[in-house]
Amino acid sequence: MGISRAIFVAISALAIVALSQRAHADECDNAQGGQAGLNECYDKVFKKSDAELNKLYKQIEARLKSDADRTKLLVTAQRAWVAFRDGECNFQSSATAGGSIGPMIYSMCLDTETKSRIEDFKSYLKCEEGDLSCPVPAN
Template structure:
């Protein structure tokens, strides 16, 4: 009997390991639960982070022939990430421990990430001869 139970349990575990997780439908907007709002805020932040990474890669591509500027951008981006995370940890501190905390944190991360993306994209639009812009124009 024990062997039958152990075999059945092993089969159930194996079947669940192969099951594909189903996406959770989000109810973003009026009448959402706090959990839904937390997930929606996280989803918005993740989308902004994706855009940030695309902009960053575009700037890195433009700097491929200048190792000094590439190193400077990498250092600036690391410092910015440290700042963003520290700032959002501080600014969302009033909600720590509450069910709203994940949403408040994600909203902060999203806002600062969008601002940084705008800065990086601005570097890609520099006018020829603009000495205040570290990124060369598209060739």
């Protein structure tokens, strides 16, 4: 890798970190233990979002319990989304793979993607009766 490419990769990684940290700064501002502490904190942030996603998923499943075909579509969509999320985050964090900051960048991506999916699920759970564009029946 040439010097200019290495500088570009380093600057890009720092920019990603700066933008992502701003989005997660509140929860990990006071993380102790240097980079290892930050890695652990951002992993906890992601796990918190993942728990919220799973809670919403179960609510959607409950609303679909009498519709086996749509439940199967939900399962298929969620598996595809998880594969996308993991692949996207592997790609996004690839510039830092093997480095001490890599796990943090990966966790931050997982959290960002998961929060986006959470918003999708929340919108599904707010569907109004008769909204044919919504796959989840109103409560």
